[in-house]
Amino acid sequence: MEKVYLVLHTSDVNQEYEDVKMIGVFSSRNKADQVIKDLKTKPGFEEAKHGFTVEELEVDAVEWKDGYVIVDRGEPKPR
DSSP states (O other): OOEEEEEEEEEESSSSOEEEEEEEEESSHHHHHHHHHHHTTSTTTGGGGGGEEEEEEETTOOSOTTOOEEEETTEEEEO
8 A cells, every 4th residue: 555645734814714735745754744844944834834734645545435515604515
């Protein structure tokens, strides 16, 4: 089972919206952590250092098997 590491950065735009950036997909957790370490000194990221997350994903695995709903004002709406 091959795994990859997805690095995301999330920052608040305002009280209603977040800005989510997909930084990249890496072959090891160490590489993902190094990229985060390097980016934390860059403009924008420096002010939002705690916005980074790493997700471990299995290659060729479906993550959304059961569908999804969109939440608007706290109430789910089936699609």
